[in-house]
């Protein structure tokens with residue numbers, strides 16, 4: 718098991734604990750949904766969470782997924798992140814928030830430690846006396862994988878750039 722798997726497991730266990738602490742029963746369905754969010758380090762769309770949870774419990778319905786995600790968000794166990802034009806979910810980072818870099822080609826989300834934007838925040842405050850709300854700040858761009866290999870996803874864009882004949 719890699720150390721990042723272990724870290725995910727710890728966050729997962731903490732989430733289960735805080736659910737109990739706040740008096741919520743950890744039903745098998747809630748646990749399934751929580752585990753689904755914990756997989757692949759989070760950044761899961763509702764449909765992905767639904768698909769994974771359904772693997773563990775075929776009678777899972779999407780309304781339960783929405784309701785549970787809403788509850789987990791309210792308990793601060795799960796954080797909602799807008800990636801592209803869709804909402805994604807991840808386990809709440811116990812070490813404070815992080816920002817996201819989102820690839821416009823593959824739609825992948827990558828975590829960016831909050832300290833990377835400290836300087837930026839200070840500059841805005843010092844030079845403009847402007848206090849930025851960076852909680853939902855997301856940087857869009859192209860990830861290293863998509864940079865290195867012009868993928869199939871790119872071809873549609875390239876085509877549309879060609880002059881019409």
Ligand SMILES: [Zn+2]
Pocket residue numbers: 820821822823824825859860861862863864
């Ligand atoms: Zn990418």
Ligand SMILES: [Zn+2]
Pocket residue numbers: 759760798807815816817827828
């Ligand atoms: Zn994240």
